[in-house]
Amino acid sequence: MLTRDLLLSRRSFLIGCSAAASPLLTPVSFAAAPGENRLVVIVLRGAMDGLDLLRPLGDRDYAALRPTLAASAHDAPLDLDGFFALHPACAGLMPLWRAGELGFAHAVATPYRDKRSHFIGQDVLENGSAAGSGALTPGADGWLNRALAQMPGLPRGAAVTVGREPMLILEGAAPARHWLPVDESGLSPQAQLLLARLHGADPDFADPYRQAVQLRDESQTGRISNADAKRDQLSAYVADRLKGEARIAAFSFGGWDTHHRQEQALAKRLGDLADTLLALQAELGPLWATTMVLALTEFGRTARENGTGGTDHGTGGALIMAGGAVRGGRVLGGWPGLAEADLFDRRDLMPTGDLRGYAGWALHDLFGLAQSDIEGAVFPALALGANPRLLR
Structure with missing residues (x-):
């Protein structure tokens, strides 16, 4: 099982003002893996509306289903391929799309159906099981941890969770450690001074500490927003670990449950997500070329x-793929259509692809996991099907 070393790390300050204090973020997890490829998994908690992120304007039924949302954006949606258009809040990602470093899969879902519970849906997503509508049994592990078990020669402690609690996606038999970030703002002036001296005297931490202090001070003086400071600290921390021995990282964003006033709420979340991806690209530098980011949501x-300008819990959703390693510029998946007879339960986008299949092929292509191991151990009972060739 994962060891739970809740330690006051000297590196804790770097994310103490972000992951521990932010309502949008939950733990960050890292793992070492063979080779130079890198995988970042972002869990979008709350059920992101894929039909608003990636608008099927070419479907004649779309506008009638969403008369307000389809027409309410302050800026025009961004055409991708003549059928799908990207939400205008993601305008900053268009250079990635044009460079072939951004792609999507539409009408995807886990096997979870019908009850549409966030808690069960997120557990099924992170566990990677074929558990239909029921809750997981106690002691369930995560698919990313099971993937690590298929990679020989991993050192103990190669996987690290940063945050108030572990993520299920990395729970399991593969060795891992958990680090508890500390919010420096609650320390006394004397403790803050001691922490500053401790970081500043260590060549491994001096520069990251200085950057974190600068971001904190800029947020306090209003030169940048507190949210920007938290996001930039998170991106810098994740990139720093991926520049070392870590090859796999996982963290999550909350706030995607848009029952009311979706126009404003989703635009903010998508803008934050876009900025995070761009910050990761900048922080990773040349290593972006060997990186794939998968952003997944429970349904x-x-x-x-x-009637309140939002949307309710559904089924089929969208998957985001980004990174220099990605063969992007594509919207993958079979489009089921939005006519009432084509909808799941006559209310939701019908899933035509298993979200786990894309994650499975990513593990295969990035780290060389055998198809038999993915179908037998990582995602039991999953039939991967044809390789969508997600990498360049």
Whole structure:
């Protein structure tokens, strides 16, 4: 099982003002893996609306299902391929799309159906099981941990979780450690001075500490927002670990449950996500070329908008792929259509692809995991199907 070393790390300050204090973020996890390829998994908690992120404007039924949301954006959606258009809040990602470093899969889902519970849906997503609508049994592990078990020669402690609690996606038999970030703002002036001297005297931490202090001070003086400071600290910390022995990272964003006033809420979340991806690209530098980011959510949202300017829990959703290693510029997946007869339960986007299949092929292509190991151990009972060739 994962060891739970809740330690006051000298590196804790670097994310203490971000992951521990931010309502948008939950733990960050890292793992070493063979080779130079890198995988970052972002869990979007709350059920991101894939039909708003990636708008099927070429479907004749879309506008009628979403008369307010489809017409309410302050800026025009960004055409991708003549059928799908990207939400305008993601405008900063268009250079990645044009460079072939951004792609999507639409109408995807885990095997979870019907009850549409966030808690069960997220557990099924992180566990990677074929558990239909029921809760997981106690002691369940995560698919990313099971993937690590298929990679020989990993050192103990190669996987690290940063945050108030571990993520299920990395729970399991593969060795891992957990680090508890400390919010430096609650320390006394004397303790802060001691922490500053401790970091500043260590050549491994002096520069990251200085950058973190600068971000904190800029947020306090209003030169940058507190949210920007937290995001930049997180991206810098993740990139720093991936520049070392870590090859796998996982963290999560909350706030995607947009039942009300979705226009404003989703635009903010998508803007934050886009900025995080761009910050990772900048921080990783040349290593971006060997990196794939997968952004996953527990389920989609209803095809129809509701009466309060939002959407409710649905089924089929969208998957985001980014990184210099990605063969992007594509929207993958079979489009089921939005006519009422084509919807799941006559209310949700019908899933035509298993979200786990994309994650499985990513592990195969990035780290050389055998198809038999992915179908037998990482995602039991999953039939991977044809390789979508996610890498360049």
